[in-house]
Amino acid sequence: MNSGPPIYVTQPFLPPLEEFIPYLEKIWNSKILTNNGPFHRELEQAQCRYLGIEHISLFANGTLALVTALQALRITGEVITTPYSFVATSHALLWNGIKPVFVDIEPESFNLDPAWIEAAITPQTTAIMPVHCYGRPCNTEAIQHIADNYNLKVIYDASHAFGVRDDGGSILRHGD
Incomplete structure (x- = not known):
């Protein structure tokens, strides 16, 4: 018997959807959904700076x-x-x-x-x-x-x- 909302062992924290809409619009406009797109490259560059390394390659896991x-x-x-x-x-x-x-x-x-x-x-x-x-x-x-x-x-x-x-x-x- 369900007595209320589900209890999650772990649940992601998601910011408001409105914050993501401008990024989604850029993706839709560029039509680049796969690796080495602008957001992929931007994330690699940001991680290089953050980690203090010269090169990085993103993987799915x-x-x-x-x-x-x-x-x-x-x-x-x-x-x-x-x-x-x-x-x-x-x-x-x-x-x-x-x-x-x-x-x-x-x-x-x-x-x-x-x-x-x-x-x-x-x-x-x-x-x-x-x-x-x-x-x-x-x-x-x-x-x-x-x-x-x-x-x-x-x-x-x-x-x-x-x-x-x-x-x-x-x-x-x-x-x-």
């Missing part, structure tokens, strides 16, 4: 961004990663035919523990894919040191960490 990064870097074989993440981190590897090798996390940060990475490296290891969990940056210095010693690529899943900075600036400046 973080999974597609990871899949593309792995393909662009021609990653194969095995990749060391964390099991403590949304399943998309592992899916990006599996969908590219790459074997995820799970390494434990640091109990304080919930990030990939660099102390366990070296023991997991095999001749098939080509990269490390840490996750900046809950907006807390990984130990990028230790991870890069290991990657450099073993000639491995580093691809960070920063889906949890939009706009996060460390002492040197944007965390997006780390990795390959």
Whole structure:
């Protein structure tokens, strides 16, 4: 029996529709509804400024961004990663035919523990894919040191960490 309006677990905050109508009119007038339209480019430029980076490419979601990064870097074989993440981190590897090798996390940060990475490296290891969990940056210095010693690529899943900075600036400046 329904006793009132629905109760939502989560619900988006939407500003008044009147604020969007001028933008919708511009889209209708330009007839550009797909990627690389004026609003797409404007958002990329604004995010570059906000994040303090030179280039950015928008994707529909973080999974597609990871899949593309792995393909662009021609990653194969095995990749060391964390099991403590949304399943998309592992899916990006599996969908590219790459074997995820799970390494434990640091109990304080919930990030990939660099102390366990070296023991997991095999001749098939080509990269490390840490996750900046809950907006807390990984130990990028230790991870890069290991990657450099073993000639491995580093691809960070920063889906949890939009706009996060460390002492040197944007965390997006780390990795390959």
